[in-house]
Amino acid sequence: ASTMTLRDKQQKEEAADGGPSAAASSGGQKPPKEVVSYWGVQSPKVTKEDGTEWKWNCFRPWETYEADLSIDLHKHHTPTTFLDKFAFWTVKSLRFPTDVFFQRRYGCRAMMLETVAAVPGMVGGMLLHCKSLRRFEHSGGWIKALLEEAENERMHLMTFMEVAKPKWYERALVFTVQGVFFNAYFLAYLASPKLAHRITGYLEEEAIHSYTEFLKELDKGNIENVKAPAIAIDYWRLPADATLRDVVMVVRADEAHHRDVNHFASVIV
Amino acid sequence: ASTMTLRDKQQKEEAADGGPSAAASSGGQKPPKEVVSYWGVQSPKVTKEDGTEWKWNCFRPWETYEADLSIDLHKHHTPTTFLDKFAFWTVKSLRFPTDVFFQRRYGCRAMMLETVAAVPGMVGGMLLHCKSLRRFEHSGGWIKALLEEAENERMHLMTFMEVAKPKWYERALVFTVQGVFFNAYFLAYLASPKLAHRITGYLEEEAIHSYTEFLKELDKGNIENVKAPAIAIDYWRLPADATLRDVVMVVRADEAHHRDVNHFASVIV
Numbered sequence A, B: 001a002s003t004m005t006l007r008d009k010q011q012k013e014e015a016a017d018g019g020p021s022a023a024a025s026s027g028g029q030k031p032p033k034e035v036v037s038y039w040g041v042q043s044p045k046v047t048k049e050d051g052t053e054w055k056w057n058c059f060r061p062w063e064t065y066e067a068d069l070s071i072d073l074h075k076h077h078t079p080t081t082f083l084d085k086f087a088f089w090t091v092k093s094l095r096f097p098t099d100v101f102f103q104r105r106y107g108c109r110a111m112m113l114e115t116v117a118a119v120p121g122m123v124g125g126m127l128l129h130c131k132s133l134r135r136f137e138h139s140g141g142w143i144k145a146l147l148e149e150a151e152n153e154r155m156h157l158m159t160f161m162e163v164a165k166p167k168w169y170e171r172a173l174v175f176t177v178q179g180v181f182f183n184a185y186f187l188a189y190l191a192s193p194k195l196a197h198r199i200t201g202y203l204e205e206e207a208i209h210s211y212t213e214f215l216k217e218l219d220k221g222n223i224e225n226v227k228a229p230a231i232a233i234d235y236w237r238l239p240a241d242a243t244l245r246d247v248v249m250v251v252r253a254d255e256a257h258h259r260d261v262n263h264f265a266s267v268i269v
Ligand SMILES: [Fe+2]
Pocket: A114, A117, A152, A153, A156, A207, A251, A255
């Protein structure tokens, strides 16, 4: 269940009575000085299928997967209710300045937007977690689904970072944008999870669109179709000779998946 | 990688160009009306090892595990630095009112405290996630480890809920306590992750102590050793005739594990 095996095999002693405080107060059982810096917490060596060492700490072999490229990219939730329309136009109005800012620099755009894309899943997962605790309620799998979306978006970022190295002013920008977006999304989610998921659904529709534009630029030769970063090859189980184009394809499929999850969440919450 | 398979098998069409907005704007491709409420997101039927249907949505078969009962229960981090001492005495001072409030009602105590115990992992995981995004940094497995701790604590709560049903005033209390504790821990983590993890480490030491007291009361017969709740049997892979005592044993082992993770995190952050 845990990413790391943190068991300490050196101390096997099991006892049914006396807490840690008991051990500390009774002179004879006082833990030796070394204990202070000794917690024996170590990641086990993880290997790849071919036996070579696993070199990523930010994800593990069992989190890798093959993206479903057959997912429908055109599906669109037609806004009907006031909430839908509000969400739709919020996203559309955010797209305009984004287009102006990034122009055709899709690598850079992808990298910058993925720093924001990983926020909604984390905020939603966290709030549902707290709600489940507060109400003594089972969670129905949504907490995990949203946290996994956040992890997946973070992997998108880790991937595009390799393609377009962030510059100092981009780092400064992300700092501000994340602060604003995190709080705005947090408040939106508190006010109406329905609205928040709908907004994310539309953001994902825009993401699909911009990755499609990215692919067009790659095909036109305006962006060089470089080798896929090693982290992407391991995460999406791509062939060793995969290119940036293959990466954009699988990332876009992920976004389509997020779109479906969030539009669905908006209906059922 | 995902808890739910959310792929829609009915629409297999794959297209390389045109985002969802293109589909919406061109008259001919306009999605049919049904699309609005049709996202085809469905959990697949999951079965237990014996072929019967999996009845839990809050966790899945692959998240179950056998607790390591050999873990050292007496390990204690002797406070040395000012930060350590501050963390230690903060936790000790929180224990006094808790002892007074709950007296010997360990079932109730466990249930109430687990609603709080699931907060630190979520706060820490969320803040590290945001930091990783902001700084364009790989995360080193800690985000997942902390989020898993939060999930694990939520499962403790789901378990003890079955043993001690929450009363209305307990629900009201949890609401307030969570609000205060979440914000306090959030600020503490922002100010010093080292301090925050140290506090959690000491909280876990206290948790081990109070589960040990729980076991004593069970052995004395002051608390009835009822059958283990079904959810606990499935989560910790306990035998079908497991009792509350077995549950407290595995939960206590989990707490010892969290103690090690958090004291270790406090050293390395
Ligand atoms: Fe993404």
